[in-house]
Amino acid sequence: MAEGSDDIQALITLMGRLPGLGPRSARRIVLHLIRKRSGQMTQLGQLLDRVASQSRECLECGNITDRDICAICSDPARNTGEICVVEDVADLWALERGNSFRGRYHVLGGTLSALDEIGPDDLGIPALVERIDQQKIREVILALNATVDGQTTAHYIADALHDIGVSVTGLAHGVPIGGELDYLDDGTISAALNARRKL
Amino acid sequence: MAEGSDDIQALITLMGRLPGLGPRSARRIVLHLIRKRSGQMTQLGQLLDRVASQSRECLECGNITDRDICAICSDPARNTGEICVVEDVADLWALERGNSFRGRYHVLGGTLSALDEIGPDDLGIPALVERIDQQKIREVILALNATVDGQTTAHYIADALHDIGVSVTGLAHGVPIGGELDYLDDGTISAALNARRKL
The missing domain is CATH 1.10.8.420 (RecR Domain 1)
Known part of the structure; x- marks a missing residue:
């Protein structure tokens, strides 16, 4: 010892x-x-x-909180017409630190994965679609990670929302603020070039 | 939030x-x-x-323990004639992991430092000298870090023990086990060369 x-x-x-x-x-x-x-x-x-x-999960969005409905979902100042879908609570926290999204969230708790046998039901995607339909959401922002699994999941959700008539968007790809081109991967540079904008 | x-x-x-x-x-x-x-x-x-x-400090050696006298000091199987002086409890733990020293310890809790105004009394060096004298210690191993402060402290303690007639030793310097010469600093290489031994 x-x-x-x-x-x-x-x-x-x-x-x-x-x-x-x-x-x-x-x-x-x-x-x-x-x-x-x-x-x-x-x-x-x-x-x-x-x-x-x-600690427990918010019954509405899956955020971690110390009450039934989290501070974000119960904040009357937040936009009720927008839902931002994230993989994980850590991503929700990161977006909140960014301090520019004023809507509400939905935490999936993972991504679709054939290898790990995680299907739409495990992530509660049918419940998400129902929530978006019932709450008359105008815009769903799919803020999933830019990984293969994240993007697969984003496409699946976008498809599932197709018939509801809600606007579905994703985060922009491009050069990170403060980033140097020389250190960026080719995929990001191509994405930033394709999405170039007028100055 | x-x-x-x-x-x-x-x-x-x-x-x-x-x-x-x-x-x-x-x-x-x-x-x-x-x-x-x-x-x-x-x-x-x-x-x-x-x-x-x-948690508190062992009254005998300064190790961290949950009783008055730590497990090492109260272990009858340990050699009572040797004391290994270390800067810090972390160093004591490291030596115990090495599993080759079977004597007891003394934790200084720091090194002498003129800049930080830490003198011999702050480190309890007079009490250490008294302990070594009273307990009829045969050998004191100064296992202090190979830094300027550590070596200064080692020399001070060696001087203070000069009149007691106890054998004072220090850790050997040399190539770490598994170490590659190319990555070693010049000081260590010189020390290892000077202390070379017959195979």
């Missing part, structure tokens, strides 16, 4: 399994926390307990 | 301040934990609470 006590060792093992961490970084973090245990460590433990017991 | 709830946001902020993590990796970890909240997250919260309340 090199690391102090069984609890410390268990803590390091558990931390080391988190995404992006390994045994070495976990040890470093745990030692750092033990040194500041009066403050940070107790606070972190309590927050983890609280978030673990209170 | 992009990230779900105030608690989630507080958790991400707190996580992002841990060494080696930033806002992006903290978000990723928190989302991962929320997805597995039934298991990992509650467990992690409870372990943090427990380690925070139980």
